[in-house]
Amino acid sequence: xxLLQRYKFTLILTAVMVGLYxxxxxxxxxxxxxxxxxxxxxxxxxxAIFILVGLLDVWVPKExxxxxxxxxxxxxxxxxxxxxxxxxxxxxxxxxxIAALLLKKGARLAYVIFxxxxxxxxxxxxxxxxxxxxxxxxxAIHIGVSIPSYLLIAYLIExxxxxxTMTTLYEKAQVxx
Amino acid sequence: MTxxxxxxIALMGLLASFIMDKNKTKQAxxxxxxxxxxxxxxxxxxxxxxxxxxxxxxxxTITRLIGEESGVLGITISLIIGSIAMIPPFIGFPLGASLLxxxxxxxxxxxxVSTLIAxxxxxxxxxxxxxxxxxxxxxxxxxxxxCILFTLIIGQVM
Numbered sequence: 001x002x003l004l005q006r007y008k009f010t011l012i013l014t015a016v017m018v019g020l021y022x023x024x025x026x027x028x029x030x031x032x033x034x035x036x037x038x039x040x041x042x043x044x045x046x047x048a049i050f051i052l053v054g055l056l057d058v059w060v061p062k063e064x065x066x067x068x069x070x071x072x073x074x075x076x077x078x079x080x081x082x083x084x085x086x087x088x089x090x091x092x093x094x095x096x097x098i099a100a101l102l103l104k105k106g107a108r109l110a111y112v113i114f115x116x117x118x119x120x121x122x123x124x125x126x127x128x129x130x131x132x133x134x135x136x137x138x139x140a141i142h143i144g145v146s147i148p149s150y151l152l153i154a155y156l157i158e159x160x161x162x163x164x165t166m167t168t169l170y171e172k173a174q175v176x177x
Numbered sequence: 178m179t180x181x182x183x184x185x186i187a188l189m190g191l192l193a194s195f196i197m198d199k200n201k202t203k204q205a206x207x208x209x210x211x212x213x214x215x216x217x218x219x220x221x222x223x224x225x226x227x228x229x230x231x232x233x234x235x236x237x238t239i240t241r242l243i244g245e246e247s248g249v250l251g252i253t254i255s256l257i258i259g260s261i262a263m264i265p266p267f268i269g270f271p272l273g274a275s276l277l278x279x280x281x282x283x284x285x286x287x288x289x290v291s292t293l294i295a296x297x298x299x300x301x302x303x304x305x306x307x308x309x310x311x312x313x314x315x316x317x318x319x320x321x322x323x324c325i326l327f328t329l330i331i332g333q334v335m
Binding site for chain 2: 006007008009010012013014016017020027028030031032033034035036037038039042044045046047048049050051052053054055057058059089090091092093096097099100113116117119120121125126129130133134137138141142145146149150153156157160161162165168169172173
């Protein structure tokens with residue numbers, strides 16, 4: 001029963017896909033294979049990320065993370081966020097579990113948001129690929145505009161966040177999801 | 178390729194961890210499994226939704242929508258498609274390149290490519306689960322603004 005409840009949306013959307021197949025056979029088949037493809041891509045990255053997050057959770061003491069990315073870590077925290085976000089590749093949903101772990105270990109909110117910004121723009125593994133496809137100038141502007149704006153946004157979000165949400169956020173991160 | 182890198186690092190980490198402390202490693206794996214299975218319902222729903230959307234909205238349709246001379250409307254459509262769609266970069270960048278070849282302007286492509294990763298309407302349920310509703314919505318809105326800024330600058334420079 002609980003399982004049905006949890007997979008409610010999965011079941012509803014599967015029904016929609018079946019409906020699509022009845023209504024438009026080729027679109028339905030295409031949707032099915034695209035979904036399989038998406039799940040394959042997800043499995044190619046997400047389980048490994050969760051294993052890494054699990055290992056970091058067990059091995060990295062909170063004090064270490066606070067020192068590296070905490071309230072008082074200053075430029076160090078910014079650079080580590082930039083490095084962590086840029087070194088990785090993959091969809092943003094892969095970054096959420098990592099960001100949650102950073103919060104759990106006491107990283108400063110602004111740096112965690114900046115990490116998400118770096119993840120979604122400056123991706124070292126993709127820089128060559130992006131410039132091969134869209135040109136070096138395009139890529140350089142992409143990164144040049146993204147880094148300062150995401151840094152600004154990171155501080156802005158931290159400033160805008162109410163004390164209540166901030167508390168909820170860090171409490172949420174404490175619980176193993 | 179990305180997957181191989183992540184799995185290699187995870188595997189090496191597991192091995193090192195196992196040598197140092199068996200119990201801690203087990204604890205880490207239990208945590209990993211718990212988090213993974215917890216997020217799985219949202220992820221599955223997301224995957225099916227993307228599958229259905231992309232089956233109806235293929236690259237040819239996209240090219241038609243934001244192709245030649247589509248101007249501000251084309252940019253707006255690109256921003257919206259990019260924010261909703263979830264196309265991985267290794268498909269998104271070549272798609273951008275083929276759009277350019279097909280006659281789309283740089284601003285339209287910039288709008289699409291930047292929002293594809295930075296803004297996620299479909300991933301919102303997952304994001305809310307981790308970061309509260311307020312935070313997830315604020316982040317997406319502001320990241321969306323950053324993408325508009327990037328698009329405008331590309332429009333000026335290129």
